[in-house]
Amino acid sequence: RIVFFDTLLAKLNADEVEAVLAHELGHFRHRHIIKRLAVLAPTSLVLLALLGWLAGQPWFFTGLGTSANDMATALALFFLVLPAFTFPLAPVLSHMSRRHEFEADAYAAKQTRASDLVAALVKLYRDNASTLTPDPLYSRVFDSHPPAVLRVARLQALPH
Numbered sequence: 001r002i003v004f005f006d007t008l009l010a011k012l013n014a015d016e017v018e019a020v021l022a023h024e025l026g027h028f029r030h031r032h033i034i035k036r037l038a039v040l041a042p043t044s045l046v047l048l049a050l051l052g053w054l055a056g057q058p059w060f061f062t063g064l065g066t067s068a069n070d071m072a073t074a075l076a077l078f079f080l081v082l083p084a085f086t087f088p089l090a091p092v093l094s095h096m097s098r099r100h101e102f103e104a105d106a107y108a109a110k111q112t113r114a115s116d117l118v119a120a121l122v123k124l125y126r127d128n129a130s131t132l133t134p135d136p137l138y139s140r141v142f143d144s145h146p147p148a149v150l151r152v153a154r155l156q157a158l159p160h
Helices: 006-011 014-029 032-055 058-063 071-111 114-127 136-142 148-157
Strands: none
Touching: 006 014, 006 114, 014 032, 014 071, 014 114, 032 071, 058 071, 071 114, 071 136, 071 148, 114 148
């Protein structure tokens, strides 16, 4: 299901809405959700196994300054330290997501006009207060969507 909010519909003209719809359909066509789940499901299982193992380790509790040794405390402590375990995954997941965005952009450009998607992207990035030229290193590690400048450049480089 693809849902467009009234604010998006009010900001974009019909051709731009069509291009955004084609972009979203590109995610479906390229099976991006299934690919993401194929990465996230095993990762979640590994993290749950790690939680189960840590819950049985007394040092996990004492090392984090508590004498409680129960699953509720283990869960709270686990979520406290989870970023240390997931931080190395951030660049991998961000890269995958950005690659999917480029694929969906290319699909939309084939189905509609690239210029309409470019116009829509610029409006959406501006309206969402996204910087049009973010720090490249930060963007590569943390951003799920490529910077507007890169997306526009790739769309403009596609054959018409």
